[in-house]
Amino acid sequence: MDLLDLPDNPVPPDTAVVAAVTGDGVTLRVARFPADRRPVRGTVVIFQGRGEQIEKYFRVVGELRARGFAVVAFDWRGQGGSARLVGADVGHVGRFSDYRLDIEAVRRQVALPDCPPPFFGLGHSMGGHILLAAAEILPPWLSRLVLTAPMLDFQGQSRARLRRIAGLVCALGLGATGTPGHGERVAAVRRFEGNPLTGDRAMHRIMMDLTAIRPDLGVGTPTWRWVLEAARSMDRMDEPDFPATVPLPVLMVNSGGDRIVSPAAVERMARRLRTAGYVLVPGAEHEVTMERPAYRAQFWAAFDAFVPGSAA
Structure with a gap:
């Protein structure tokens, strides 16, 4: 449950690491970070992408704390420092x-008991997908969502083809491969x-060092079951009635140079949602919050304009 402390990516001061157990x-490995300034403006909960870990977000945590927010970050099941489901290699x-x-589990056991309201969600890639799919159950806990490069479709691959192949493999009992x-x-x-992640050399080095020094924080290829379930969830989002299930304001930040998820799918969803704002960061790679300063500045300007009380 400990956090990896590196000279160029130190654990933020006053961090508390706790465990949460799901139903x-x-x-799950969960970390709490207090705000750096007063008055405290609430809490931002970070919902990371596939294969990520809490440590990758230390710079983002610092930006949020400096704005007066407490922060909660956690590793999804099956990755980072949370319990693995079928092994570390997948x-x-x-x-x-x-x-x-x-x-x-994070809401009940960590955020609500120990962190100041109001609460906001910051979801990246797979985390953005999960938040959007679950939006109907998030209020009144989370009042706004900021989604960066949400995984709404695969980039450069046919979802229908992947779904067919994954369905066949899973039907043969090989879904965990x-x-x-x-x-x-x-x-x-x-x-x-x-x-395809970032043009920021220093941040790229940190990302690579995290799993080189602590291989247990990394995760391997997705299983065929993961692919099938992701495709089915994307299919559900394409249904005409889906926008009505999103009852809270959403800011969608699209990375114009994304080669991992589909920027076109993000733009389409922003048009469909009734409560969505949309920002395109031209040229940014997938990890816009970890990109070069010019791209990060565009993200934080949009964040500050969207999240109440966040501007310095």
Whole structure:
């Protein structure tokens, strides 16, 4: 349950690391960070992407604390320092709705008892997808959502084809096996030149160091069950009645240069939602909050304009 402390990515001061246990018995690693200034403006809960870990967000945590927010960050089931479901070499989930159990555990056991209201959600990639899919159950706890590069469709791959293949593999009882091609994807990510995550060299080095020093914080390829459940959840979001299930204000921040999730799908969803704001950051790679300063500044300007009381 400890956090990895690196010289260029130190654990923020006054951090508390605790465990939360979900309704189905999965232990989650959760961290609480107090605000750095007064008055305290509430709490931002970070909902990370697939394969990420709390440590990756230390710089984001610092930005939020300096704005007067307390912060909660946690590792989803099956990744980071939380309990693994079928082993560390694959990223697995039985159903995407299981992630709602993680949200509920963090809400009841950490956020509500120990953190100041009001509460806001900051979700990235898979975390943004999970928040949007679960939006109907989030109020009155979370009052606004900020989603960066939410995973609403796969980029450069046919969802229908992936769904068919994953469905067949799962029907054969092999849903917990990993998808192929992971080695090539990892190699592309680990090289700074041309990587699809960020153009910020220092942040890229931190991302790579985290799992090089602590391999247990990393996660391997998604399983075929994860792919199938992700595709089914995306299909649900495409249904005409889905926008009516999102009752709270949402800011969608789209990375114009994204090569991991589909920027076009993010833009389409922003048009469909009744309560959505939309910001495009042209040229930004997938990790806009961890990008070069010019891109990060655009994100934080949008965040400050959207989240009540956040401007300095």
